Amino acid sequence: MSKNRLNIDIAEYKAARHPTELVAIGLGSCVGICLYDPVARIGGLAHVMLPDSTQATLSNNKGKFVDTAIPALIAEMSKLGADRSRLVAKIVGGAEMFNFANASDFMRIGKRNVEATIAALKTEKIPVIAQDTGKNYGRSIRFCTNDGKLYIKSINHGEKIM
């Protein structure tokens, strides 16, 4: 792995200046939230696994939840010099990996993660400019802070750039 590449594992978030690439491998029901300041060329990626920290018992891990990871990631990017008014978002993931015959909405964790992400970004007034979410397969992403391009790979569903 090159030193210009940062891996973001499940329940983590990281920000970086160009030319670093931010990588999240194996997003299933998790959502990869990519934020980008195209002028400062600063990017951030959060690999969140759950929609709502207020429904969980005490947790010290901000990267785990949509509602805590997004503000934390924005703060991290601001520290590097990003201007929050310029931020745009691309979101990937939120699949339903297991098909349960009688799944309640509560069990559709992928869908809930995506809905929570869109709502939280709206609150922060960050536009979602691209989205590849839902369905039933895992995705890996590589987010280039040079140009904000996002490369999406999966096992049986080819590659995609957005």
Added chain:
Amino acid sequence: MVDMLNLNNLQLDALKEVGNIGAGNAATALSKMIKTRIEMSVPDIMILPFSRIAATIGGPDAHVTAIYYTIKGQAPGTLLFLIPVIDARKIAGVLLNKGVSDDQLPFDEMECSAIRELGNIMAGSFLNALNMFTSIHFVPTVPALCIDMVGAILGSVLTNLGMVSDYVLFIKTEFKYQGNHALGNLYFLPEAEALQVILNSLGVNN
């Protein structure tokens, strides 16, 4: 409630023994099903933050077949059986009495059903043995099958645990063919509540 970060050696050993007894029974069942001798490792017990789990099971991009059970009842948790895709194909071929299908094709309905059935029998054997050992009644839900990247599978599997903890405790046993060729890994992930119940039943609750 027991704190998984502060378990003593006696408690860790007791949990390993739980894994050993369950997996031993599951290995016997597996061995009968595929008519091949199966060996197993001594179980490992690991307590890790979420971000480190995928790395211990082959990396987040490893392509695996996962059979996943949610356990309900007094001791809730998760049972997860991961088999590399290539080995799952071989096993499905043996169970269905046919050759190994082309790697490039997705699993067909019969293969999926064979693998699910194998998982059913292994989960049943594992939980039966645990029930005999601890007198706890474990209730497995219907199995779910998924063939994809480890990382993508884990996100869904760990949802329940993520709601209550920043760490995951899991007991891992490796199954091997004779001659040490790995076949797959079985993971037992008791929730914090279940840890307490299991340790109580074994008399090592403090």
